[in-house]
Amino acid sequence: MDFGFTPEQEIFRRTVRDFADRVIRPRIPEMEETKEIPRDILDEVAAQGFYGLRYPEEIGGQGGDNVLFAILVEEMARCYMSTAARAMMQCLMGTDFIHRFGTEEQKQEFLIPALKGERYGTMCMTEPSGGTDLGAIETTAMRDGDEYVINGQKTWITAADQCDFFTVAAKTDPGAGFRGVDLFLVEKDRPGVQVGSRIDKLIAVASGCYELFFRNVRVPADHLFGEEEGNGFRLLRGILNDIRVHTAAQGLGVARAAYEEAFEYAQQRVAFGRPIIKHQAIAHKLAKMEVDVAASRLLIYHAAWLMDQKLPHNVEAAVCKYHVTEGGLRIVDDATRILGAYGSSMEMDVQRYFRDMRWLLYGAGTQTVILNIIASELERGRR
Ligand SMILES: Cc1cc2nc3c(=O)[nH]c(=O)nc-3n(C[C@H](O)[C@H](O)[C@H](O)COP(=O)(O)OP(=O)(O)OC[C@H]3O[C@@H](n4cnc5c(N)ncnc54)[C@H](O)[C@@H]3O)c2cc1C
Numbered sequence: 001m002d003f004g005f006t007p008e009q010e011i012f013r014r015t016v017r018d019f020a021d022r023v024i025r026p027r028i029p030e031m032e033e034t035k036e037i038p039r040d041i042l043d044e045v046a047a048q049g050f051y052g053l054r055y056p057e058e059i060g061g062q063g064g065d066n067v068l069f070a071i072l073v074e075e076m077a078r079c080y081m082s083t084a085a086r087a088m089m090q091c092l093m094g095t096d097f098i099h100r101f102g103t104e105e106q107k108q109e110f111l112i113p114a115l116k117g118e119r120y121g122t123m124c125m126t127e128p129s130g131g132t133d134l135g136a137i138e139t140t141a142m143r144d145g146d147e148y149v150i151n152g153q154k155t156w157i158t159a160a161d162q163c164d165f166f167t168v169a170a171k172t173d174p175g176a177g178f179r180g181v182d183l184f185l186v187e188k189d190r191p192g193v194q195v196g197s198r199i200d201k202l203i204a205v206a207s208g209c210y211e212l213f214f215r216n217v218r219v220p221a222d223h224l225f226g227e228e229e230g231n232g233f234r235l236l237r238g239i240l241n242d243i244r245v246h247t248a249a250q251g252l253g254v255a256r257a258a259y260e261e262a263f264e265y266a267q268q269r270v271a272f273g274r275p276i277i278k279h280q281a282i283a284h285k286l287a288k289m290e291v292d293v294a295a296s297r298l299l300i301y302h303a304a305w306l307m308d309q310k311l312p313h314n315v316e317a318a319v320c321k322y323h324v325t326e327g328g329l330r331i332v333d334d335a336t337r338i339l340g341a342y343g344s345s346m347e348m349d350v351q352r353y354f355r356d357m358r359w360l361l362y363g364a365g366t367q368t369v370i371l372n373i374i375a376s377e378l379e380r381g382r383r
Contacts, residue, residue, distance in 0.1 A: 020079035046117020077253030081356035082206035094121030135178030141170035160210035181232035192217035241317035247364035258353040262335035292327030
């Protein structure tokens with residue numbers, strides 16, 4: 001067994017951390033205030049080649065594996081969740097379906113420019129009636145000659161305002177439950193696509209979420225991913241574990257940031273004549289943070305390694321998402337307690353970590369759904 005990162009992985013981690021500290025960190029107050037990620041920051045992320053990290057070199061990517069991608073996401077989120085969430089959407093959910101199932105022309109037109117940050121994509125699953133029960137979505141895509149006609153409404157769509165293309169879940173057979181779901185490439189400039197209201201939210205405030213409407217939107221038949229109808233769920237399953245592991249890596253980044261801030265504060269803040277870290281109740285909170293961070297790190301990088309080795313990892317991906325979320329929520333809660341009243345001050349970063357960690361409760365599946373997945377894998381004999 002070998003639990004160590006390679007020298008190349010350590011260098012990459014330092015590169016991402018230095019980039020985030022230099023380019024993103026000084027702009028966080030501005031982004032928290034305006035609730036926007038300025039285009040020049042996205043351009044800088046693109047210029048680092050991060051958008052193409054997990055894609056093959058032949059198409060302009062970096063050919064990186066899941067361990068490397070988890071390092072990227074963890075270090076980006078340690079600095080700022082909004083830019084990490086936005087980058088992950090661009091590198092993974094927003095572009096992956098074109099990479100795996102798109103035509104050569106679609107790759108040339110959307111994927112390759114996306115790796116350079118010239119075009120942006122996002123994924124549209126959630127509807128006003130719910131995000132968990134995908135079999136119940138109401139958006140339809142009905143075949144009409146050489147085209148599909150899409151009608152419906154999505155919500156909570158990350159950066160819908162700034163994106164150029166969407167991967168949209170829609171029913172080609174409305175009566176067939178989850179077997180009737182398919183995935184489509186839809187360009188934003190098609191007639192009938194309309195970005196609606198922005199959702200004012202607590203978490204990752206600069207990565208805006210929007211309503212999105214499709215009214216008689218016509219797309220060519222080759223915009224259906226997966227060649228034939230009824231494949232949406234199968235295609236989606238191919239990416240869900242990646243999303244779980246890398247969302248967990250975001251959580252680890254935020255948890256580490258909160259732990260580091262609380263640790264530093266506890267060394268400096270004095271109460272009853274000594275630094276509060278010398279009071280056992282505070283020291284124990286920090287010790288428990290170390291336990292949660294250490295366990296989260298092992299779970300995430302083990303799951304990423306399994307993915308890279310092409311070994312089974314359904315349980316491991318769900319376990320790491322569940323644990324990192326619960327452990328991370330404990331860490332950000334205790335971090336705000338250690339800072340006392342300052343834990344609630346908008347001048348301190350810890351309040352942001354407290355808010356942003358809650359993203360883990362919804363992204364890549366809610367905790368109850370993750371437990372359902374673990375339980376059903378156990379029932380099927382996976383242990
Ligand atoms: C910051 C942010 C960004 C997002 N970006 C996107 C995006 O870009 N694209 C996109 O498509 N979506 C996006 N979402 C939406 C996200 O994917 C959904 O919030 C998530 O899928 C959960 O759906 P829901 O919120 O509708 O909850 P619901 O599905 O309505 O669930 C409500 C509650 O019921 C529970 N529940 C549901 N089913 C079961 C069950 N079988 N057993 C037990 N409990 C159950 C859930 O765990 C949850 O606690 C984003 C959300 C946030 C907060």
